[in-house]
Amino acid sequence: MRRRSTLYIVNFIVPVLFFLCLDLASFLISDNGGEKLSFKVTVLLAVTVMQLILNEILPSSSNRIPLIAVYCIGMFALMMLSLLETIFIMYLLELDRTSSSSQRTHTKYISNVTAVTSHNCINKSNKPLLYQNSSKLVEESHALEKVSDELKEMEKTLTLLLNSRKDEFKPGYWTRVAKRVNRAFFIFYVTVVSVFLAYIFLKWNNA
Incomplete structure (x- = not known):
């Protein structure tokens, strides 16, 4: 007694094909946020439920893997690959946000160093001439000049480091x-899906 193929086409093959179309349509969803990832996980879980239904309607006495099971496993593997790619894309976007935040921190630090340097230079230039003749204030002036020079060198080094990072990884x-x-x-993905579906269709016709 031969089973009707219409049962499998209507109850399993077409719904899984619809889920594949939804997975392809998910590429139109923005990668910012977790909506795309949640959508793909939901589609993958739906295919898993369909696979459980397939285990119930397939005969368990078969000596080889049925073609419809190969179809199900292939679809599941393709959707899982699509899910992994989405996770990788979100990781790259997170790297971009982290690098942008680090560059803003370095820029703020250099601005603070520049402000301190300018403040020290103004304080040195505004000292009264009477106090500059004192030996103690002369020593303090030399010490401030030394600190100011060190701050300027530090500012130049940090600026060079920040510029090199900007050249290597620009924002975005x-x-x-x-x-x-x-x-x-x-x-x-579209190419592999097309080849896989064509292979399944040819095997089905030959069977």
Whole structure:
């Protein structure tokens, strides 16, 4: 007694194909925030439920893996790969936010150093001439000049370090990398899905 293929097409193959279309449509969702990740996890869980239903309707006495089970495993693997890519993209975006925050901190620190240096220079220039003749104040003036020179050298070093980091990773660098990776993965994903579905269709016709 042969089973009708319409049962599997209507109850399993078409719904899983709809879930695949939803997974493809999720590439239109923005990567900022966790909406895209939550959506992909929900779709993956839905395919898992469909796989549990498939285990109930398939005969357990088969000696080989049914083609419909290969179809289910392949779809699940592709959606899981898409989920991993989304996690990687979110990691790259987080790197960009972290690097931008670090650059703002370094810029604020250099500004504070510059303000301290300017303040010391103004205090040195505004001292009365009478007090500058005192030996004690002359020593303090030399000490302030030495500290001021050291602060200027520190400011130059920090500026060079910050500029080198800006040249290496400009603001938005990781975001641009994430967009390129996302675009390349989408093309790869659509290609692999098309090849896999064509393979399943050919195997089904030959069977």
